[in-house]
Amino acid sequence: MKFRQRFDYLSIALTLLITAAAVAIGVIIYTTSSSSFLPAWITALLIGVILLVITSIPKSVVITPGALEIHCVLELTYIPIENIVSAKHVKFKTLIPVQLLGVCGFFGYYGYFFSLKQMKIVKVYTRSWRNLVEINTVDKKCYLISVQELDKFLLELDKQCELTSAKL
Numbered sequence: 001m002k003f004r005q006r007f008d009y010l011s012i013a014l015t016l017l018i019t020a021a022a023v024a025i026g027v028i029i030y031t032t033s034s035s036s037f038l039p040a041w042i043t044a045l046l047i048g049v050i051l052l053v054i055t056s057i058p059k060s061v062v063i064t065p066g067a068l069e070i071h072c073v074l075e076l077t078y079i080p081i082e083n084i085v086s087a088k089h090v091k092f093k094t095l096i097p098v099q100l101l102g103v104c105g106f107f108g109y110y111g112y113f114f115s116l117k118q119m120k121i122v123k124v125y126t127r128s129w130r131n132l133v134e135i136n137t138v139d140k141k142c143y144l145i146s147v148q149e150l151d152k153f154l155l156e157l158d159k160q161c162e163l164t165s166a167k168l
Contacts, residue, residue: 083138
């Protein structure tokens with residue numbers, strides 16, 4: 001079953017602000033520099049970073065009979081159902097995430113964050129800070145995702161976990 005993620009207004013505003021700032025910097029460098037390679041190098045660097053970031057934008061979460069799949073533009077995170085220890089709804093206030101390596105605001109929030117309240121590293125795949133689900137695995141990894149239909153997602157994941165444990 002496929003679950004979509006939804007952007008929040010802060011993420012949209014930050015995306016527009018970052019895009020406008022990148023375009024403004026490119027225009028300023030292009031107009032103020034005299035025929036040198038500097039504008040081309042800076043423009044290529046900006047485009048490269050933006051393209052790298054775009055590959056990890058979270059799109060959807062899919063629950064299959066054997067796994068939980070987190071789909072990004074060009075990335076797929078595969079978590080086997082039997083490896084999931086817990087999945088619970090968490091509020092943003094209970095996390096206090098600090099960005100370690102990743103993106104905060106450009107088409108969502110994704111990458112590695114440190115949770116100050118829980119004192120652990122969390123891999124985040126969200127488009128908004130609402131409807132957050134924390135997933136803990138057997139190998140002590142922690143994932144944080146957001147889905148539009150939170151209750152339906154948790155019920156479906158619990159059902160798949162029960163089916164998998166019954167087979168074992």
